Amino acid sequence: MTGSANPLTIGILGAGNIGRPLGRHWLAAGHRVTFGSRDPGRLVSFVEPLGDRARAATYAEAVEASDVALLSVPHPALGELLDQLEGRLAGKIVIDATSPIGVSDDGLFVSLLGPGSTQGSWAAERLPGSSVARAFTHFPDELLWSRGTRQRHFWGMGIASDDSAARRVTETLVHDAGFVPVHLGGLRESAAVDPGGALFGYVSTAAGLRAAAGLSG
Numbered sequence: 001m002t003g004s005a006n007p008l009t010i011g012i013l014g015a016g017n018i019g020r021p022l023g024r025h026w027l028a029a030g031h032r033v034t035f036g037s038r039d040p041g042r043l044v045s046f047v048e049p050l051g052d053r054a055r056a057a058t059y060a061e062a063v064e065a066s067d068v069a070l071l072s073v074p075h076p077a078l079g080e081l082l083d084q085l086e087g088r089l090a091g092k093i094v095i096d097a098t099s100p101i102g103v104s105d106d107g108l109f110v111s112l113l114g115p116g117s118t119q120g121s122w123a124a125e126r127l128p129g130s131s132v133a134r135a136f137t138h139f140p141d142e143l144l145w146s147r148g149t150r151q152r153h154f155w156g157m158g159i160a161s162d163d164s165a166a167r168r169v170t171e172t173l174v175h176d177a178g179f180v181p182v183h184l185g186g187l188r189e190s191a192a193v194d195p196g197g198a199l200f201g202y203v204s205t206a207a208g209l210r211a212a213a214g215l216s217g
Contacts, residue, residue: 007031011066013059013081014073015043018097018136021145022070022177027054029176036062063088068169071096082126090129093166095173096120097136101195109195119194120160120187133161133170138193138200148178156182156206158199158213160190180206184213
């Protein structure tokens with residue numbers, strides 16, 4: 001893996017099944033990563049082997065230290081976290097990788113936000129001072145490390161944003177994680193990557209994602 005030409009400082013809020021593999025990918029690409037947690041001490045054994053560009057901190061410290069924040073806490077904890085950090089996240093690019101996942105009576109994945117609303121637009125409304133993007137939401141988290149390491153730049157990753165700067169940074173970080181970014185449109189058009197959407201749980205090439213999402217080209 002090669003280092004990024006323009007290293008970023010990234011705060012990962014929620015060092016679990018999404019935050020950990022993405023943080024490792026981004027460190028390998030040359031970025032600086034702060035893993036945020038309610039209890040940073042629990043991350044010491046994970047962070048120490050990652051080198052001097054990685055550290056563990058509180059959520060607030062991770063945001064303060066970074067230009068870009070990844071939201072990867074379990075969705076039920078997201079509202080409380082944003083209540084605490086909205087002001088600190090103002091002026092920053094925020095990539096929302098959370099999923100409001102539920103299961104319908106007939107056993108299908110559905111979004112807990114209900115029809116007509118997307119997680120991306122919900123997050124943007126909660127963070128009016130931030131530039132919000134969606135990414136890393138439809139791809140199975142247990143494959144983020146293996147597919148981004150062993151088959152780099154083969155698999156597509158759907159993203160969405162209303163902001164051009166957030167889109168550029170998110171595309172860069174998707175690429176640096178080993179995937180091919182596929183822009184789906186704005187946040188209100190990102191239902192495909194939410195639970196129950198056409199791409200949720202779907203793994204394919206960039207062309208395959210575009211076809212499944214009904215995009216031309």
